[in-house]
Amino acid sequence: MEAQTLTYIFVGLSFALYIGIAIASRAKSTNDFYVAGKGVNPVANGMATAADWMSAASFLSMAGLIAFLGRDGSVYLMGWTGGYVLLALLLAPYLRKYGKYTVPDFIGERYYSNVARVVAVICLIFISFTYIAGQMRGVGIVFSRFLEVEIEMGVIIGMGIVFIYAVLGGMKGITYTQVAQYCVMIFAYLVPAIFLSMMLTGNPIPQLGFGDKLLNSDIYLIDKLDKTIIDLGFSPYTEYSKSLIDIFCITAALMFGTAGLPHVIVRFFTVPNMQAARRSAGYALVFIAILYTTAPAVASFARLNFIDSVQNTSYEDAPDWFKNWENIGLISWMDKNQDGKMQYSSGSPFVESRPVFADERGSLGQRLLENEANTSSSNEVYLDRDIIVLANPEIANLPIWVIALVAAGGLAAALSTAAGLLLVISSSISHDLMKQTFMPQITEKKELLYARLAAGITILLAGLLGIFPPAFVAQVVAFAFGLAASTLFPVLFMGIFSKKTTKEAAIGGMLTGLVFTFSYIVFFKFISPELNNSDYWLLGISPEGIGVIGMILNFLVMLLITKSTKSPPESVINLVETIRRP
Amino acid sequence: MTFWQKNLILLSCLLFFWFLCSFGFGILFSDYISFIKIGGFEIGFWFSQQGSIYVFIILIFTYSYLVERLERKEKK
Numbered sequence: 001m002e003a004q005t006l007t008y009i010f011v012g013l014s015f016a017l018y019i020g021i022a023i024a025s026r027a028k029s030t031n032d033f034y035v036a037g038k039g040v041n042p043v044a045n046g047m048a049t050a051a052d053w054m055s056a057a058s059f060l061s062m063a064g065l066i067a068f069l070g071r072d073g074s075v076y077l078m079g080w081t082g083g084y085v086l087l088a089l090l091l092a093p094y095l096r097k098y099g100k101y102t103v104p105d106f107i108g109e110r111y112y113s114n115v116a117r118v119v120a121v122i123c124l125i126f127i128s129f130t131y132i133a134g135q136m137r138g139v140g141i142v143f144s145r146f147l148e149v150e151i152e153m154g155v156i157i158g159m160g161i162v163f164i165y166a167v168l169g170g171m172k173g174i175t176y177t178q179v180a181q182y183c184v185m186i187f188a189y190l191v192p193a194i195f196l197s198m199m200l201t202g203n204p205i206p207q208l209g210f211g212d213k214l215l216n217s218d219i220y221l222i223d224k225l226d227k228t229i230i231d232l233g234f235s236p237y238t239e240y241s242k243s244l245i246d247i248f249c250i251t252a253a254l255m256f257g258t259a260g261l262p263h264v265i266v267r268f269f270t271v272p273n274m275q276a277a278r279r280s281a282g283y284a285l286v287f288i289a290i291l292y293t294t295a296p297a298v299a300s301f302a303r304l305n306f307i308d309s310v311q312n313t314s315y316e317d318a319p320d321w322f323k324n325w326e327n328i329g330l331i332s333w334m335d336k337n338q339d340g341k342m343q344y345s346s347g348s349p350f351v352e353s354r355p356v357f358a359d360e361r362g363s364l365g366q367r368l369l370e371n372e373a374n375t376s377s378s379n380e381v382y383l384d385r386d387i388i389v390l391a392n393p394e395i396a397n398l399p400i401w402v403i404a405l406v407a408a409g410g411l412a413a414a415l416s417t418a419a420g421l422l423l424v425i426s427s428s429i430s431h432d433l434m435k436q437t438f439m440p441q442i443t444e445k446k447e448l449l450y451a452r453l454a455a456g457i458t459i460l461l462a463g464l465l466g467i468f469p470p471a472f473v474a475q476v477v478a479f480a481f482g483l484a485a486s487t488l489f490p491v492l493f494m495g496i497f498s499k500k501t502t503k504e505a506a507i508g509g510m511l512t513g514l515v516f517t518f519s520y521i522v523f524f525k526f527i528s529p530e531l532n533n534s535d536y537w538l539l540g541i542s543p544e545g546i547g548v549i550g551m552i553l554n555f556l557v558m559l560l561i562t563k564s565t566k567s568p569p570e571s572v573i574n575l576v577e578t579i580r581r582p
Numbered sequence: 583m584t585f586w587q588k589n590l591i592l593l594s595c596l597l598f599f600w601f602l603c604s605f606g607f608g609i610l611f612s613d614y615i616s617f618i619k620i621g622g623f624e625i626g627f628w629f630s631q632q633g634s635i636y637v638f639i640i641l642i643f644t645y646s647y648l649v650e651r652l653e654r655k656e657k658k
Contacts, residue, residue, distance in 0.1 A: 066631075074630035078604045081635045085600045088642040089593055207632060211621035220622025238627045240609075248609055255604075275650055282642035289635045296631040580586055582653035 006404040007146055014184055014408045015161060018415070021180055022165030022173040030448050033170030034101040034427050036270040040175055045276075046283025048178035049267045051185065053080075053288055056138035056414035058295075059185060064385035066299035070229075070237035073299065075250045079481075081285060081292055082251070083258025086489075088281030091259060093274035094496045097579045101269065102424070103262045103488065104432040110495040112572050113503040114437050119510050121432050123487040124262045125425060126514075129462075131263075131480040132421040136466030139414040146407035155466040158415060159459050166419045167455045171427075174419045175270060181412035186290055188409025191402055192392040193294045196301045199396055210297035225304045232307070233346035237300070242542075243534065249545030256551055257481030260489030263424040274582070302388045305395055307344060310381060314341045315364045321394035326367055329357060330384035334369050337378070347377025355382050422462065426454035479521055482543070486513030486550025494558055499576045502568055505561035509554040517550035585656040592648055596641050604634040 027033040040048070058080075066073030098106050104124060108117025136155055143154025165173045190206075197209035201221055213220050226237050235241045242250075258264065267284075268277040309319050315333060325331040332355035333342050350371035358368040390410075393402040430451035435442060442450070487510045494501040494509075521543045524532040534540050541549060607615065612626030620628050629637075 071627065071630065074608060077631055078608055078634050081638055082600065082604050085597075085638045085641050089596060089645055208621075210632070211623045211628070213622065222622040222627075238624060240612075244609060248605060251605065251609065275646070275653075278642070278646040278649070282639065282646060285635075285639050285642060289639060293632050293635055580589075582585070582656055 003400040003403050004148070006401055007407045010401075010404040010408040011146065011411060014180075014412065017180055018161070018177040019164055021176045022169040025169050025172045025176045027168070027170035027172050027448070030101075030431075030444050030451065032172045033448055033451050034269075034431065035266070036170075036172040036175045038099075038270060038272060040270040040272075042271050042276040042280035043283050044179050045175065045267060045271050045280045046285075047182040047287050048175045049264065049280070049284035050287035050291075051178035051182035051412070051416040052263060052267060052420035053284070053417070054185065054291060054413055055135055055417035056142055056410060057134070058291065059189065059413035060138075060142070060389050060410055061386050062292075063295045063298040063302065064388035066296050067303040067388050068385055070235070071240050072242055072247070073296065075247055075254065077292055077296060079251045079254025080258060081288060082255040083264075084281050084285040084288070086255060086259035087264070087268070088278050088285075091265060091492055091496070092268040092277045092281050094579045095265060095492070096268050096271065096277035097274045097581075098575075099269075101431050102428050103265055103492070104428055105436070106495065107488075107491055107506065108432070108436065110572060110575060111491070111501075111503040111506040112569060113507070116491075116503050116506050116510075117432055118437060119507055120488065120491070121428050123483065123510060123514060124428050127261065127480050127483050127488075128263060128421050128425045129465075130483075131261075132418060132425070132462045133465040135414060135418040135421065136462045139411075139418060140466050142407075142410045142414050146410065152467050155463055158411075158418070158466075159463040162415055162419050162422065163456065163459050166422050166426075166459070167452050170451070170455075171266075171270060171423055174416075174423055178416045178420070181416040182287060184405075184412040185409045185416075186287070188405045188412075189291055189294060189389075191405065192389075192396055192398060193298050193301075195396040195398055196298065196305070196392060200301050200305065206294050206297035206301075210300055221300060221304065225300055228304065228307055232311070232344065237303075243540055245540050246534070246542050246545055249541045249548045251545075253485050253545045253547035253551075254481050256485035256489045257547055258484075260484035260487070260492065261480070262428070262484075262488065263420045265492075266424050266427075267420070298389070298392065302392065302395070306383070309395075310342050311344050312341050315366050316340075318342065319395075321391050323365075324394065325387055325391060329355065330387045332357070332369055332382040333366050334371065334373060334380050334382075335362070335366070336373050336380050340364060342381055343378055344381045345377065345379045347379045348374050349377065349379045349382050350374050418462070422455055422458050425458045426451055429454040429458075479518075482517045482521060482547030482550065483514065485547035486517040486554055490551055490554040490558065494555075496576070496579065498562075499573050500567055501558055501562050502565045504565045505558040508561045509558040512557045513550040513554035516553055517547050520546045520550075585652060588652055589649060592645065592652070596645050599637065600641055603629055603637040608634050 031037055062076060095106055104117045104120035107120040108114060139158035140151040140155035143149060143157055144151045165177050193206045194204055197206040198204050200214060201209040201212040202215045203209035203212045214224060230236055240247055268280060271277050271280050322331060334349050351374050352371050356370045358370045360368050362368050393406055430447055434450055435447050491506045491510055524543045607626055608630035616624045616626055618625040
């Protein structure tokens with residue numbers, strides 16, 4: 001059977017499964033819609049959290065990113081997992097004990113102020129929208145690559161599927177579809193990784209193969225990789241190339257940002273009690289770690305394998321997958337020195353950032369380029385990082401059903417994250433803005449209707465962002481984490497661990513964090529991108545890591561204002577005592 | 583000592599290990615301990631790409647076990 005037919009079958013089956021689950025677990029009340037009736041098993045919630053957490057970017061791009069960043073890629077590995085320790089230890093159990101529906105709910109009540117609630121909703125919408133814009137684009141790209149439709153068509157199909165189960169099932173539908181999506185996704189990730197590991201090291205466990213000796217040789221894989229890429233002019237794989245302070249701050253911003261992301265926190269509102277919330281964060285991290293510890297192994301295998309099969313190989317002998325991906329346009333070769341062999345080294349092969357293909361083919365069958373050669377580098381090979389995961393099944397000579405499986409996995413990853421984000425945006429609108437602030441008299445039935453309506457509108461807006469992406473989508477990931485770290489994390493933390501923090505302090509803190517982090521990122525990413533280097537950064541901290549400074553400012557502002565304002569009322573102090581009690 | 587004070591001490595100890603394994607071994611002291619090797623890995627590299635994640639999991643389950651014991655005592 002053709003790979004394409006198999007892909008359709010796999011993807012079709014997985015979609016049927018998700019929709020079936022959604023219909024079986026329809027939401028009947030606002031309690032179902034916002035927090036899945038608070039009856040989700042901690043292990044199931046852990047899986048759902050993992051699926052929610054791992055987006056198309058984690059699934060498709062992370063291994064490729066690490067393969068080319070080497071040691072610097074560690075910031076993502078530690079940053080996107082370490083946040084779960086903060087969640088499980090500092091936030092999740094207490095917010096679950098509080099027992100309401102949304103993150104702004106807690107902020108509004110703990111800081112006895114609807115202004116604080118609305119500021120929190122603004123931060124939340126900011127964070128979630130920047131995040132979801134990238135996701136919808138991801139959904140479109142994945143669809144178009146695997147199902148061979150236009151990106152726009154891909155976004156529309158993705159919107160339709162998410163619409164069915166998010167609007168119908170709310171949190172309940174999303175949770176159980178995410179459990180299924182996790183299983184599809186992790187299976188699709190591990191199968192090629194295991195085969196690659198066996199191929200290179202003979203060790204079936206990628207995490208161990210990563211630190212093992214190469215097959216039939218006495219050299220460790222890591223040492224070989226280091227030596228190979230240094231010879232080609234790259235910086236060493238195992239050493240940081242960014243400054244330590246920047247690495248430190250980016251890691252910290254990602255960790256605190258993770259702990260402050262509303263769509264992650266809200267997952268812990270769905271379990272029965274605070275003990276379950278803690279354990280559930282642990283299970284979530286186990287499920288995430290299965291992919292996150294495999295990714296750096298895959299990265300090293302793929303980098304080494306790529307260099308081995310390409311470097312100084314004549315084009316005629318290049319492996320099939322090289323030519324397949326060249327046909328799709330994600331690999332290219334420009335024979336600068338006219339020797340018919342491919343030379344790979346550091347630096348870009350041409351002046352432009354992407355290859356521009358001519359219609360003709362060269363004498364060896366390679367696709368000719370219209371790019372201008374970059375004479376300062378001898379590199380002749382262009383490679384899109386995203387293909388590392390996609391090409392793995394072919395590189396490891398796996399049967400075509402594995403390729404189909406990876407397609408279904410990539411789609412599962414993109415859809416599950418988009419659905420989780422949609423839900424927090426819509427519930428903060430229907431619950432926090434309408435029910436709690438502007439229309440307190442509406443009935444539960446009406447609120448549920450508004451929640452569905454808000455979800456529907458949010459999907460449309462997100463879809464439009466996917467079809468007409470703002471030019472900066474790729475650059476705004478730093479936003480979501482930096483803003484979550486500098487706005488929501490500090491007020492949530494102080495709301496639990498300090499009885500004295502006042503509403504003025506919380507509002508001032510959130511606004512300080514928001515304005516500082518937002519301006520710093522906007523300045524270096526959009527206003528003066530030419531100044532975006534370490535000579536101009538504050539203390540040598542890049543925009544990706546600046547959320548940490550925003551967070552420290554937020555804490556300082558809160559401490560200062562708390563000192564000079566009237567202490568919170570008795571009822572709030574009682575609330576804090578209640579949520580601390582087991 | 584009240585339940586909450588014990589909880590805060592427990593939290594501080596566990597967060598110390600959280601910091602040590604990721605920011606400490608993985609980033610700040612990485613160069614100073616690179617003479618230690620696990621398989622083909624220098625230990626700092628291992629912590630930054632594998633080890634710290636395993637430690638994070640252990641920390642969460644340790645906390646959840648210990649604090650539940652504290653909570654049971656508190657409820658009695």
